[in-house]
Amino acid sequence: MDSQGYFGRFGGRFIPEVLVATFEELDRAFDELKRDPAFWQEYVDLMSTYSCRPTPITYAENLTRHLGGARIYIKREDLNHTGAHKANNVMGQGLLVRRMGKSRVIAETGAGQHGVATATMAAKFGLECTIYMGEVDVERQRPNVFWMERLGATVVPVDTGTRILKDAINEAFRDWVANMDTTHYVFGTACGPHPFPALVSYFQSIIGVEAREQMLKSTGRLPDRVYACVGGGSNAMGIFQGFMQDDVELVGVEAGGHGVETGEHAVRLAASDASLGVAQGYKTFFLQDEDGQMRETHSVAAGLDYVGVSPILSSFKESGRVRFESATDAEVVEALALTVRKEGVIPALESAHAFAGAFREASQMSNDEIILINQSGRGDKDIFTIADAFDDPKWRDFIRRKAAQYDA
Amino acid sequence: MDSQGYFGRFGGRFIPEVLVATFEELDRAFDELKRDPAFWQEYVDLMSTYSCRPTPITYAENLTRHLGGARIYIKREDLNHTGAHKANNVMGQGLLVRRMGKSRVIAETGAGQHGVATATMAAKFGLECTIYMGEVDVERQRPNVFWMERLGATVVPVDTGTRILKDAINEAFRDWVANMDTTHYVFGTACGPHPFPALVSYFQSIIGVEAREQMLKSTGRLPDRVYACVGGGSNAMGIFQGFMQDDVELVGVEAGGHGVETGEHAVRLAASDASLGVAQGYKTFFLQDEDGQMRETHSVAAGLDYVGVSPILSSFKESGRVRFESATDAEVVEALALTVRKEGVIPALESAHAFAGAFREASQMSNDEIILINQSGRGDKDIFTIADAFDDPKWRDFIRRKAAQYDA
Amino acid sequence: MLEKHLRTKLVDKDLLLMTHLVLGYPDFETCRKTVGEMVAAGVDLIELQIPFSEPMADGPVILRANQDALAAGARVEACLDVAAELAAGFDVPFLIMTYFNIVYRYGVERMADRLQAAGIAGAIVPDLPPEEADGYPEILRQRGLAPIYLFSPTSTDARMARIAEIGEGFVYCVARKGVTGAATTFSDDLAAYLARCRRATRLPLAVGFGVRERADVEFLRGKADIAVVGSETLRVLDTHGVSGVGAFLRGLIAA
Amino acid sequence: MLEKHLRTKLVDKDLLLMTHLVLGYPDFETCRKTVGEMVAAGVDLIELQIPFSEPMADGPVILRANQDALAAGARVEACLDVAAELAAGFDVPFLIMTYFNIVYRYGVERMADRLQAAGIAGAIVPDLPPEEADGYPEILRQRGLAPIYLFSPTSTDARMARIAEIGEGFVYCVARKGVTGAATTFSDDLAAYLARCRRATRLPLAVGFGVRERADVEFLRGKADIAVVGSETLRVLDTHGVSGVGAFLRGLIAA
């Protein structure tokens, strides 16, 4: 990264003048924190008493046997408090907010995971909290909205644009512009204007730091390949950072949706549908039309359904350090079903992309190779989506009866 | 405990002749396992790679300040894989099943937690799995049923009796009687015929063992009081065992339902509604009528809604070693809301009873006293129940829209 | 006393028939009539079950009868009154079958007194194994009541010997691993098991769980002393009414 | 060139008026008529926004106009055609306002050539701060186009100086921390801020964000050179149509 927040050609900070001072303040705070030798330990302590870090790695013995190739290990970010790696980022930013002395946080959320995580952090740190969430997502992810409200957050449904994650981001920036004195914007992934990609990756690196040590300890060596799903890129950045300097192949798996050829997907790096652009404050590959207008994206996983991608990952795409693949909705639901059945763990639909990508390759690998999959979150929160993906008639009946009960 | 499985006047083994041999086999397997010096470490290793033990203790700074009395710590069993302490028991019994060489497990479930945990263990250990669940609970807890089925378990709705937990237990025993050669019955709580109370408590003791060490490490001393909710009694036994020999007051909180005076509750030890009886294979306090027929019970928390209680806790009631209290549905929902809002953790409705009991007393205690609450599980799985308990109109609208969508 | 009565009967017949009903199901009046039909059909021994809310050893048919009887308001005291009335009115031995909690809540001695006064011959309590007896068999025996115990295919020889020692009247041999009312294969295995039971005790052997038709009864002839027809009687009562029970039983026994 | 034009105008008037519209909203024909009304009402300068799907610095009214224009099919090329046509047809300077991605995807040089050919006076790109300029202001300047930059209340004096250096035409002073279209208090604070802006640059000062009524315009007189009416014009267009815009603007300016 250069001093302007560029990773190769990607990144930077394309923001309205009114936000410049705020970002400079954030730069300073982040710099101080990185230089403070006590900070990382403070962060680790928080995560090990409030969440349950280190999260374990689990040997997936049954999947390994079933696929008959590489030995499969799973990094269990699903065991974090609030159920996903998002906790790492928000709690880190919570400590940052405390240092900056601000009293309010805002955040965007797509799947709702980051919103719940932020609202949780705000409750814990005693901060006011507003969450911006596309109207479409509010509808899809009501359970998360319910919890955010219980946690004391105000959830603002965003009815502009395509009413999803990117629109929530725009809206959060609008709030921030107006309230930057009191407010910190807790960005949810390794995207956005500098220093967010670096900041979020910094906190998420705890995944990779732990995973490297754990793999060495339990297998005596490093894995051959590491798989992570790629939405904005934070969980991937988190685990990849542990293996950056090693001879380990890093594989990011994007949302293939109904298939790259259908146009209904969120593949920015694994195919050539996306092009370089500048939006939401940073330069990266975006799914956009020739005019530069952002396109609609699709994924069964709300958290992967995003037009941009971490500029850091874009730079790794270009340098070849990370290989990018995609998995379709159908492959993902199948991988999810297999994982649940074989190992008794329920990956989030997002995380299931990493599993799908890994399963495709594991059987072609040899028995003494090792792969590590980042299970970024747990799927039990996605019950409404997953039950629909499985097209479960008993679930539909249950919902109908429940509705009838409310109407009575 | 004597050799017949009695704790004072409570416990024993009241089973049909056909099960005697099976229980004797179980006695032997459990004895061997307790005597095997390697076993506990095998168990701890499994729990620390598959779940994330040790689960942390969290200092509840905001609640402490808000209540203005004792310092409050929370033991975070909610961070277990599958979201509750139930995982400890099932994974332990999984290891036992492997030792016994059986290929199938069955279990009863009320809230669904133990069913999900057992189905998870069965998936992980490659065992066939049947879960018995009262029809009423199947209806209330559909999300859990959905997951059990995804995990490969067969869920059998029990339409006999009052169609809740106790009926599921009877049905599971009926299955076991017919299939004991191949099948182990994974009992879910510290109840049932000997050796189940001891067996389940043995695995759950990991909670207390950890908690004692953690409290010493982080506060330099032991807590003054430890609170746990009491359904069957397994999470309470789990944490209490860590402090049995210490000068620590142990408090079990039962489900007060609509109030002890209404008769609609599940208070077996904290009030005099229950009486000594023998059912479901053991002797303890049961909520029963004069004839000895079991009564209907009520609690907002499906997992506390049980007619019997651990014979070990009954003996502690009688010896005075544990104090028993109850909390009503209304108090529990309030305690839950406060905990979510102040600390960003979401206790299960069951666990919220322990919080309610503790909150009542914390403010009367002094600043240098310490209390420890066992958060036996997380509440986000209870969304259908909790949303109803909060009477959330937006949730109802969401369910109605969802139903309309399915009807379209 | 019960054993003696049975031995006497077994002089004339090589296989006796025991039937079962749940007191208060569907109501007491039907119970009375059903018992009348049973006796008229030639049944030798009748088991009267006092319903319990948690009948863990019973299968679906009897389980539901327990529930329905309770739902219809069958209190323990009323069941005992009816049992007494039946014992007075019909000339066959009656046994009380129930779960231990019913006895325990009533008081073991008080219950034994009551059964004695009612002219009941003995009691079967399937969830009270010998280990938990705690004076129960003695209390019954002191009052001339037979504490009936069970053998199961999984009982070891040593255990059977022990059970034989404290039991009286007869031994109830569970025909297979499973609850009441499901199908049993009347096979060589069963024959071997019954032979083992025979070696373990000098008490008459009753065989229950799954006896449904004439052939089952025939199979038992020579291998056991009493055939128990439980769930099937209830099924017939449900589908064909009281008179159906008489016809069904006559069909089972007719030479 | 733009600056010179404005200086000339400022000889006669002490406060100029700049209005804003979103190209293609609600359609190009309405845009043409609206510009006609604006010019007739005496507007001095018109900002034409090429719609973008992610207008992060715009408030709800302009945001929605962006979306609606895109939904109605407003392509970039068509917007530029219409801009050229308006610049040829009306005797006021036109500025293009848009987000950087539109320029970036079009190609910065290609866009600058196109604007020059279209007779546009300058461009405002609110999400392109000086740090990310990467040759952009020079490319514009080379073609006689004014790269307009912004000051905000949070800009330090040093930063203002730097911005003043690369900007041309005028400086757009954001009146408060917030997006377009919300209320601003025209207070002493604002006056002090504008005085600071004045010290930082010799370019004319435009003040935008929140100018809604006659009093706002009067407040700015003497403190700034150009009053910008953005969202409010759009609001009037939505509620009172094209002719309403004329009336509204005349009301604002009338001496």
Ligand SMILES: Cc1ncc(COP(=O)(O)O)c(C=O)c1O
């Ligand atoms: C569980 C989970 N995994 C992955 C993602 C994708 O985000 P990222 O690529 O930043 O990890 C999300 C986003 O919501 C998520 O909830």
Ligand SMILES: Cc1ncc(COP(=O)(O)O)c(C=O)c1O
């Ligand atoms: C989260 C949770 N806590 C507590 C209980 C009550 O059980 P026990 O008393 O055995 O801990 C349950 C039972 O389902 C549960 O799910």
